[in-house]
Amino acid sequence: MRKLRNRWAGAVVFILALLVAACGRAEPQPLIFGGPVWRSGENSHYQVTDRTGKLAGTAMVTLIAGNEENPGGWTLRREITAGQFEVATVLMTGKGYVPVKSYLTRVDDSGTQKVEAVINRAQVDIALTTRQGVTTNQRVSVPSDIRDETTLLMLARTLPLAEKYATRINSFLPVVGLVELMTVAVRQRERVTVPAGEYETWLVEFSTPDRTTKAWIGVDAPHPLVKFIDARSKGLFELTQFVLGE
Numbered sequence: 457m458r459k460l461r462n463r464w465a466g467a468v469v470f471i472l473a474l475l476v477a478a479c480g481r482a483e484p485q486p487l488i489f490g491g492p493v494w495r496s497g498e499n500s501h502y503q504v505t506d507r508t509g510k511l512a513g514t515a516m517v518t519l520i521a522g523n524e525e526n527p528g529g530w531t532l533r534r535e536i537t538a539g540q541f542e543v544a545t546v547l548m549t550g551k552g553y554v555p556v557k558s559y560l561t562r563v564d565d566s567g568t569q570k571v572e573a574v575i576n577r578a579q580v581d582i583a584l585t586t587r588q589g590v591t592t593n594q595r596v597s598v599p600s601d602i603r604d605e606t607t608l609l610m611l612a613r614t615l616p617l618a619e620k621y622a623t624r625i626n627s628f629l630p631v632v633g634l635v636e637l638m639t640v641a642v643r644q645r646e647r648v649t650v651p652a653g654e655y656e657t658w659l660v661e662f663s664t665p666d667r668t669t670k671a672w673i674g675v676d677a678p679h680p681l682v683k684f685i686d687a688r689s690k691g692l693f694e695l696t697q698f699v700l701g702e
Contacts, residue, residue, distance in 0.1 A: 513537045
């Protein structure tokens with residue numbers, strides 16, 4: 457009888473623990489981006505540390521107002537020099553930041569790889585040029601509400617981040633033609649120190665079933681991306697300089 461009672465007690469504790477955990481989780485809200493918190497020409501500079509803690513290189517993200525190729529929209533350019541040289545450029549609409557075109561160039565000792573993607577609603581045409589100079593083309597179907605994975609951390613600056621905030625985004629990575637449903641959730645408020653200074657931030661997690669990127673985004677406008685740990689490379693990016701646009 458005592459063993460049976462203990463089993464029931466253990467089961468009750470387990471169920472209560474599950475209920476508490478469920479209550480603590482934020483219910484995802486509809487995805488609604490706010491207006492741009494940046495100005496054209498904004499630059500965020502980072503130092504990059506690899507998974508072993510060794511300084512590996514630098515990175516820079518620039519946001520530029522629309523041009524002849526993308527009038528009324530925004531262009532995000534990300535440049536990383538860490539082991540290899542990589543430049544990613546994404547052209548987005550002015551409202552909702554939906555990707556229109558993207559370009560990726562990677563250069564290392566073995567050559568240059570290029571990826572170009574043209575997005576037309578639920579259809580993406582991708583041209584991949586290998587390091588051997590061979591170009592292949594493919595067309596993939598995607599949800600019409602995708603956002604380019606390269607832009608997500610910066611776009612999160614426009615979300616109404618707050619305690620227990622969560623939402624979901626269809627993330628698209630053109631280099632592999634991959635669409636993933638990503639959960640974006642605020643975990644806590646943290647004060648962090650990086651080479652650029654000390655910031656009050658929201659710790660935000662960008663999660664898929666098999667990996668999580670952690671990002672620290674400034675609480676105060678213009679909500680700079682202060683620090684992040686990339687889920688793919690495991691690299692740590694820390695803000696060294698933040699330059700406002702015009």
